[in-house]
Amino acid sequence: MKSIFKTLALIGLCFSSGTTLRAITTNELGAQHQIKLLTQSGYLPGVPVLVRVEVRNANGPERDLWDANATLSVDQPGITLSTNRVQLRNGLGSTLVAFRGGADFNLTATVGARHTTRLLISLTNVPVVSVGGSLAGSNVWSAVIRVTNDVTVSSGASLTILPNTLVLLDGVASGATANDLRINGKIESLGTEDQPVTITCANTNTTFRWGQIRHDSAQPSLYRHTSITRAGRAVGEGHTGTAPVLRPTSSTIVFENCNITDHAEVVRGAAGFGTPGKIAQASGSELTFIDCLFQRARMGPEIGGTALLCTNTWMMDMGGTDDADGIYLHDQSVGQTIALSGCVVARGDDDGIDTLSSTVTIENCIVRDWDNLLEDAKGISAYNGVVHVRRSVIVDCTVGIAAKSGGSTPSTTPILVTMERCTMTANQTNVLANRKSSGVGPHVHLNITNCVIWGGDPVHSDFEPTNSTSTNFTIVYCDLSDPYAETGNLMADPLFVNAGNHDYHLQPYSPCIDAGDPGSPLDPDGSRADIGAFTFAPPPPVLSGPWNFGSSGFQFALNAYSNRNYVIEASDTVTNWFFLKTVSQPAETNTVIDTTATNSAHRIYRARLAP
Numbered sequence: 001m002k003s004i005f006k007t008l009a010l011i012g013l014c015f016s017s018g019t020t021l022r023a024i025t026t027n028e029l030g031a032q033h034q035i036k037l038l039t040q041s042g043y044l045p046g047v048p049v050l051v052r053v054e055v056r057n058a059n060g061p062e063r064d065l066w067d068a069n070a071t072l073s074v075d076q077p078g079i080t081l082s083t084n085r086v087q088l089r090n091g092l093g094s095t096l097v098a099f100r101g102g103a104d105f106n107l108t109a110t111v112g113a114r115h116t117t118r119l120l121i122s123l124t125n126v127p128v129v130s131v132g133g134s135l136a137g138s139n140v141w142s143a144v145i146r147v148t149n150d151v152t153v154s155s156g157a158s159l160t161i162l163p164n165t166l167v168l169l170d171g172v173a174s175g176a177t178a179n180d181l182r183i184n185g186k187i188e189s190l191g192t193e194d195q196p197v198t199i200t201c202a203n204t205n206t207t208f209r210w211g212q213i214r215h216d217s218a219q220p221s222l223y224r225h226t227s228i229t230r231a232g233r234a235v236g237e238g239h240t241g242t243a244p245v246l247r248p249t250s251s252t253i254v255f256e257n258c259n260i261t262d263h264a265e266v267v268r269g270a271a272g273f274g275t276p277g278k279i280a281q282a283s284g285s286e287l288t289f290i291d292c293l294f295q296r297a298r299m300g301p302e303i304g305g306t307a308l309l310c311t312n313t314w315m316m317d318m319g320g321t322d323d324a325d326g327i328y329l330h331d332q333s334v335g336q337t338i339a340l341s342g343c344v345v346a347r348g349d350d351d352g353i354d355t356l357s358s359t360v361t362i363e364n365c366i367v368r369d370w371d372n373l374l375e376d377a378k379g380i381s382a383y384n385g386v387v388h389v390r391r392s393v394i395v396d397c398t399v400g401i402a403a404k405s406g407g408s409t410p411s412t413t414p415i416l417v418t419m420e421r422c423t424m425t426a427n428q429t430n431v432l433a434n435r436k437s438s439g440v441g442p443h444v445h446l447n448i449t450n451c452v453i454w455g456g457d458p459v460h461s462d463f464e465p466t467n468s469t470s471t472n473f474t475i476v477y478c479d480l481s482d483p484y485a486e487t488g489n490l491m492a493d494p495l496f497v498n499a500g501n502h503d504y505h506l507q508p509y510s511p512c513i514d515a516g517d518p519g520s521p522l523d524p525d526g527s528r529a530d531i532g533a534f535t536f537a538p539p540p541p542v543l544s545g546p547w548n549f550g551s552s553g554f555q556f557a558l559n560a561y562s563n564r565n566y567v568i569e570a571s572d573t574v575t576n577w578f579f580l581k582t583v584s585q586p587a588e589t590n591t592v593i594d595t596t597a598t599n600s601a602h603r604i605y606r607a608r609l610a611p
């Protein structure tokens with residue numbers, strides 16, 4: 001008589017963080033998602049408050065949620081909101097909200113069917129401490145601080161801003177003179193997630209702005225869980241000729257979980273469009289941004305002669321008639337490193353990432369919606385120097401990535417861009433060797449491997465015909481929407497899961513699977529490299545059709561993606577599993593025989609993708 005045994009297929013996939021992108025909608029948010037509402041814990045009626053909303057999975061903001069809206073509501077009928085909508089891009093977004101009414105209330109953020117609530121307490125009756133002038137020795141700010149004129153932390157002095165502190169600086173409606181924070185010593189702004197620090201304008205009129213924070217040859221400083229909003233009334237300078245909100249010179253600063261937002265009006269055609277302030281201008285410094293947000297400014301950070309590490313940071317909504325870049329990286333000094341990892345650079349009027357005479361590494365980033373035709377906007381723009389792009393998605397831009405050559409005398413060193421395992425699609429031009437102004441070129445070279453370059457004009461050179469003999473490009477083991485006759489290239493629909501919903505993962509049996517450069521590192525499951533930003537993750541294996549052959553053992557069917565190896569484990573007790581074998585899957589259905597189970601009354605099996 002046939003014995004009864006059970007089969008169980010379990011998945012144990014292990015991929016590097018950030019390598020999957022499966023677009024979802026708000027209707028698909030589930031128990032694995034959390035809504036996080038980040039804002040100050042106290043407010044003054046009429047003074048705008050930054051509200052940041054995140055949809056999070058176990059690893060951080062849900063980057064797969066391409067576009068969504070959060071709705072804000074309160075539980076007190078006497079409280080009014082200047083806006084109740086927060087637009088999210090790739091799981092994160094913010095807005096300024098003025099609350100009026102003067103009572104304590106619960107603020108709720110709702111995304112789809114999920115929501116979270118946070119208590120905001122009125123600070124109307126909290127004593128306000130006015131400060132100004134030069135600070136010596138050790139200084140501590142807490143509660144509500146009113147900065148009535150410039151504050152300078154003198155060399156050798158320190159300023160500590162405690163959690164749950166609201167710093168208000170008197171602003172002006174126009175001009176380049178307003179209250180500043182000048183750091184010659186050391187500052188530590190020590191907010192927490194539940195009790196952040198806010199540095200903002202004291203005026204309820206939203207056209208008012210305060211000045212800037214300057215670090216001049218200062219001691220190493222730290223800003224943690226700090227929102228810096230509504231600044232930029234200072235002397236214009238740099239790439240845009242507008243005022244930087246942060247102005248570090250020869251200083252080392254770390255920003256953790258900070259928001260630097262709302263320093264310019266960015267609605268196209270509105271009064272004050274693109275003025276006054278940009279996020280930063282740095283020179284001769286070392287900056288670290290971790291889990292930060294730059295939004296609604298004239299431009300993102302302008303980083304000159306400065307080392308930069310920027311991880312898991314969102315840069316969004318930069319507006320202006322010229323040079324409204326997400327970030328500008330230029331004139332790197334010897335020994336300095338510039339790296340962006342895990343960032344989202346979304347929507348603006350010029351270039352998402354603009355580089356000049358620097359070596360820049362961009363990894364696991366999403367660059368999207370730099371599509372202003374008047375500015376010939378680019379997702380990534382490289383002018384002199386070297387740019388390395390890895391595992392990144394560049395979509396919905398006028399130009400995906402451009403290497404630019406300019407000037408009447410060609411550079412003796414080519415402008416070099418390397419791209420590895422990237423996905424570029426829905427750009428008018430994906431890859432461009434760009435003649436800038438009177439550039440004679442063609443000292444531009446783009447070395448591209450294992451990339452999807454699909455749709456629009458995939459490859460274009462301003463200097464010579466674009467073909468397999470072009471000196472501007474080396475393109476191998478890529479999938480292009482036009483023929484490009486170099487080694488390993490394809491011209492086949494990459495079979496994105498759902499490009500219309502921004503899901504650029506590969507469907508099963510996409511021609512890009514296992515089609516990358518054989519010399520590239522193998523994918524985590526031991527298979528040949530895929531083409532594109534996202535490693536193909538096979539569907540879960542399924543076990544079925546169990547049979548007991550008595551003295552010959554047990555047999556069952558392994559139903560799984562072909563051309564992969566699967567580890568089979570077995571157990572007689574469920575709690576104690578042992579390795580049975582690794583099997584190669586030549587077709588979708590494969591027979592597995594367990595010859596060790598000749599005397600077993602029952603046995604349970606599970607399968608996972610190797611290794």
